[in-house]
Amino acid sequence: MEVVVALAIGVIGGSGVYLLLRPRTFEVIMGLALISYAVNLFIFSMGSLALGDEPIVKPGVAADLAHYTDPIPQALVLTAIVIGFAMTALFLVVLLASRGLTGSDHVDGAEPDR
């Protein structure tokens, strides 16, 4: 499972970086979204990967990570998702403003000379 998660993070993060470096604003925002997915998965995996475990202490079961999943990365991911979502929305607005003001979707605000 570790390999699958690591590969998934790598593929998503790599695609995100590639798109971030592209010249069109839409590609940039897709790249930033993919990077934030990859980062969220990465934070999640830092709390040790577990299948079917809960983060809530049950009576009669020792409170250690062998029986539960770590709740803190889940809380962190939740916060990071919310903040990332808000930032993406804000970036989208700026992107549209740029498109409206310059008439171009190039990140420089003008088409490059060919």
Place this chain on the structure above:
Amino acid sequence: MTTWIDKAMPGLVIAPVLVPLAAAALLLLMRESNRRAKAAVDIAACVVNLAVVVALAAWTTRGDAGAVGVYLASNWRAPFGIVLAADRLSAMMLVLAAVLVLAAALFAVPRWHQAGAHFHSLLQLELMGVNGAFLTADLFNLFVFFEVMLAASYGLLLHGSGRARVRAGLRYIAVNLAASSLFLIGVAIVYGTVGTLNYADIARKIADVQHADRGLLHAGAAILGVAFLAKAAIWPLNFWLVPAYRAASPPAATVFAILTKVGLYVVLRLWMLLVSVDPSALVVHGGDALVAGGLATLAFGAVAMLASQNLRALACYAVVSSSGTVLAAVGLGTAPLVGGALYYLAGSTLAVATLFLVAELAERTREVEAAPPDVDVAAPHLPFYVDVPGQGESSAFDDTGDTLLIGQAIPAATAFLGMSFLAVALVIAGLPPLSGFLAKFAMLAVLLDPRALDATSASTSIPVTHWLFVALLVGAGFTAIVAMSRSGARLFWAPEGRATPHLRAIECLPVAAFLVIFAAMAARAGPIVDYTRAAASGVIDPARYIDAVLAASPVASAGDAARVAPAEARR
């Protein structure tokens, strides 16, 4: 006074977050057309915030070694709950931020707050984010406050709109979102290896990290470092700074002067916490990198100042070179040097902020429109020292030769701006008698004293790094004075008959206040440097900080007993 502060502690620690938050919320509810009332609320909140942080700074100077104020949110003990902590370094940065935001709020009143919606709310949210970043004692809350600060700064950068601002904003946001991703990756790795996010707890547990995980931890710390250093404008990660700060409206640019300092503060705080416990590995890798990066940034800023063609660009590069100076001092990492660097940081931050304001007031007669000039169009000027035919000879007459220039009174507004510009130039270049000179002197004195850095060593030779730092500090002062006298001459002594700028009293108030602060910082340099040196030694040897955070006990009251119990049980 002291009893009042005592009663207010530890609630006073969280007040710098709550006051701006409440003010921002209130401002959002007010009608946009009611600008005077909004400005009044904004300024009142800034004044309250300033009073709170000054009280906090006074409180932190208690005792010989200083006091650390700790606020436990929801009354949870330190490693489990959210902690805010204020020591002398935090308090000093809070005061700096409060002064800058108050100046920006005052300056925006006559013109700039009309250029777009919600200026005052954004300003208060910016203040909240910055204050939170200075106060938090927890890595993830640092991320949250960073994002609050950045989100507000996006809004402030775009304030006034226009093509140049949107284009600069697009890049600024993209760069900062990418840096935030790095920040999160670093936080996740640190949590994965150390198992805690609390600064003090990280410092305590870092020694227990197993050898196999060390590499991962160092990688995580390095990734975190990249995120903060990008914010602190280290070369070559500072390409985003100049276009963004230059396009921003002047009040926003004034506030942005503190944003790079948030990056510097976090580098200083976290790096010293990690190094204090685990000096072996991190010193080797981190210290040299910080010094090298800082010196490169300083050199880059100094050269770029010479090349900059207008005052705003000059101010931006002054931000860069001041960052470089502080970073290099932090990398060398001894209390007297870092203390001098903190005094320098305070002076240079205020000077750059003043320069943004003066630039706007002085250039107002040139540009009528509120939007900034297009960056590409604004640079056709030749440097002033290139001879322009007919302007080279000195003459007591103006260009037409029939008006005697000697004996004409300079208009009061121009004289005021010229004096302000002169004071700013003295602080940035580090010439006497103002605080810039004393700050550079405080640093040079330590750098050139072989025993100041390592009292035990018998050698009297000064390392090459120190000579390089000294040379760059002096050289940066020289290029700054060249660049600033060129701009100043073009701006204030230009022979063309330019209209006198119309200044409003409320716009001049922040500039005049900054001048008073420069004079006070120079006159009271002794106590201030004592304070910054104590702040530096408090952060370099963070045992007191760690103890204070971890030993802070929840406030005991009847209703709280039940809530405290679980925390006790888990310990």
